[in-house]
Amino acid sequence: MTSPATTISMNDAIQGLLDAGKWSASSDEDLRLGERLPLDLIEAIIKSYPADKRTIGLLSLSMGAGKWGVEEGALADGTDPAQDRWRGPGKASGKHLMSYRTGGVGLPHLDTGALASFIDFLLQQHTDIGSSSEQETLRRMAAKLRDGYAFAAFDTDPTFRKWMLQGLRQKDAQFWIMEHWLTKYWDPALKAADGDGRLTLVLARVWNSAPAEGQRAAERAKHADDKVQAVLDGYVRTNRSFEKDRWPWMKRPVVLFDMFNGNN
Numbered sequence: 001m002t003s004p005a006t007t008i009s010m011n012d013a014i015q016g017l018l019d020a021g022k023w024s025a026s027s028d029e030d031l032r033l034g035e036r037l038p039l040d041l042i043e044a045i046i047k048s049y050p051a052d053k054r055t056i057g058l059l060s061l062s063m064g065a066g067k068w069g070v071e072e073g074a075l076a077d078g079t080d081p082a083q084d085r086w087r088g089p090g091k092a093s094g095k096h097l098m099s100y101r102t103g104g105v106g107l108p109h110l111d112t113g114a115l116a117s118f119i120d121f122l123l124q125q126h127t128d129i130g131s132s133s134e135q136e137t138l139r140r141m142a143a144k145l146r147d148g149y150a151f152a153a154f155d156t157d158p159t160f161r162k163w164m165l166q167g168l169r170q171k172d173a174q175f176w177i178m179e180h181w182l183t184k185y186w187d188p189a190l191k192a193a194d195g196d197g198r199l200t201l202v203l204a205r206v207w208n209s210a211p212a213e214g215q216r217a218a219e220r221a222k223h224a225d226d227k228v229q230a231v232l233d234g235y236v237r238t239n240r241s242f243e244k245d246r247w248p249w250m251k252r253p254v255v256l257f258d259m260f261n262g263n264n
Contacts, residue, residue, distance in 0.1 A: 007048035008041070010055045014178050016041040017062055018171070021097040021107070025169050029098045034088035037062065039074040046260040049197050056197050057186035057204060058178065059253040064205040066107055067094035067249045070256075081255055082248035093245075097174060100164035104151050106177045108208070114180065116145035121176050122167045129166045134159050181208075192218035198261075199227045201253040205246070206235045213237075228254055 008016070020037050022030075042059065049056045062068045069088035077085040088094065095107050103109045110118050119142040123135055130138075137159045144153065154160040167173050189204040190197065192215055199221060207214030217234040224230035232250065236243045 006044070007052070008044035008055065010052070011175075013041070013045050013048075013055050013058055014175055017058060017107075017178070018097065018174055020068070021062075023097045023174060025171075027098045027169060028165065029096065029101050031091045031094075031096065031102065033096060034069070034090065035062075035066070035094075035096070036069040036071045036086070036088045038071050042070065042256055043260050046257055049257075053190060053195065053197050054182060054186065056201070056253075056257075057182045057190075059256070060186065060201045060204040061107060061178070061181050063252045063256075064201060064250045065095060065208055069252075079255065079259075081251035084248075086252075098165075098168050100161060100168060101155060105164050106168060106174070108177060108181045109151075110177065110180075111151040112145050112149070114184065115151055116142040117180065118167070118173075118177065119145070119163070121173065122163060122170075125172065126167060126170055129163050130159070134163070138163055185211075189214055189218070193221070196227070198254060198257050199231065201257060202228050202231045202235075202250045205250050206231060209235070 016038070020041070021035050022033055037059075045055055045059060067082075067089040069084070070086040072086075075086055080086045089096075095103065095109050097107050099106055099109060104111045105115055105118060108114070119138050122129065123138060123142075127135060141149075141154050141157075141160060185207045186200065186204045188211065189207040190200045192207075193199040193203050203214055203218055203221070206217050213234065217231040220234050221227040221230040228251075232243075232247050235246070235250075
């Protein structure tokens, strides 16, 4: 494969994720996609850093949180920290662009307040999805989400499902979701990591689960020889299963970062 001659813009990187995730204006939720990112897309994103310290966060979202892989045959199997030949997520794990029936909405599995904000976006930008009575139903749901309700309270509601499906079929909505995740999780994690993008590739995933734990992990990392491992160790303290179920995939973007920055 020919290495890309240039870096990549945020918009083009998001479009690359949409293409890799098989998104279209007629997509539906599919847990069997096994998404893999093209290696040239990954390389372009990484080489955009450090001039652009934000676009690289898309790798933390798609690979670290979503468990996406790398195109088949692009890398040696033995380099995958997940020991899964760089494959994408299986049916029982991972996150997808069109998620709305399982786990949450969209690639980040939006829930609670973030999901309420997504509903606000749809009600502002895509009123053609449904009737005024449906819109009022969505407004009530958003209010409840801000009041402590979660995705699971509405995931089987037919109006909710209709709006989430039709909403996720809008390209601008997919872009909104990516930007929202970067603003809510990547940006504060990067600040806490003192601008260290490599460290933030794992820290943002922790921030996604629990911002308070992310802040504590960032503080521990400042005094550690292996800052990435310090963050991972702290994450396991919240749930022992994360060492097996999340660590390996969280390490994937770090391994790739090192490959393209001469740190391996």
